[in-house]
Amino acid sequence: METKKIVVIGSCNTDMVVKTNRLPIPGETVLGGAFMINPGGKGANQAVAIARLGGNVTFISKTGNDLFGKQSIERYKEERINTDFIFSDKDLPSGVALITVDTHGENCIVVASGANGSLSPHDIDQAKQVIESADILLMQLEIPMETVEYAAKLALKNNTKVILNPAPAAFLSRELLSYLHVVVPNKTEAEMLSGIKVTGWETAKQAAEIISKKGVKNVIITLGSKGALIKEGDHFMQIPAEEVNAVDTTAAGDTFCGALCVGIAEGLPLKEAVKMANKASALTVTRPGAQSAIPYRKELVIEEFKL
16 A cells, blocks of 8 residues: 655754753743753654654755754654755754753743744745645644745645644634644644633633634644544544653644644544544653654554554
C-alpha cells in the first residue's frame, strides 16, 4: 500500500529552556535550575512527530543562514524528513523560543520568530508541486497568516486535506476556515475563535458549534488532562485523556497534531485518529523537552489501533 504524503508548513526554532519551581509573575525574578538547548518550533515538532510515528513527511520552513538553522536541517534529515523545501534567509536569524517550565510541567513561552516571519507565498510557490501532490497539509500560526491562507487555498484546489492548529491564538478569517478539513485549537485558542470560555466538555461543545458555523466541518478541541472533544459534522464525541504524571507539556499539542495526521493518512476514522493522538501526546508529557520527548511508533501499543 502506498504511504500517503503529509506536508507540514511551519516554524523551525531552537528552544532555550529553564526549569524552575514555579513560573514568575510579571516583574518578578525567580532562580531556576537546569538549562537546556533543544530543537523546537511548532512546525518542526509536528513534522518530527509525523516522521517518528511512521508518516511520509515533507517540511516546508525557513531558517537563518546560521548555526542554529544548519543544525536543525541536519536533525530533520536524521529523522527522515524531506528537507528539500527548507529555505534560508540571508538577513534574518533562525527562530528562537525562550521557555520556562515549572515542577508541575506547566510552561510559558516567548518566541523570537526570526526567519520564520519571512516564509512567504513566493516560497510556497517554489514548493507548489509537493503541496499539490500531498494528501494532507498541516499548518500552525508561527509563520505569516498571509502564507498560511495562500497555502491552504492552494491545497484545497488540489483536494489536499488542510489541517490547522491555530497556535499561537489568533483571529482566523471565515475564508481560511472554509478551506480547512479540520481545525485543532486548545482551550485558549477555541475561546478566541468562538468567544466561549472553555472550562469543560459542555463549554467545549458550545465553542465547537460556533467555530463550525464559521465554515469548518470538523473541530477538535484539546482539553489537556481531560482529553479532546470532537465535532465531526453534526456529531460530538468526548475522548478522555490517558492518565499520566506530567513532567513537561511543551510539545504535547504538537505531538497530538502530528499523530492525528498520521492516523487520518492511514485511513483511521477521526475518533480513532484522536485516540492515537491522545496516546502519543500523553507519552510526550512524561518526558522533558520538545522534540526529544516525542515518541516513536513502536511505543504506541494500543490494540484498537492495530499498531
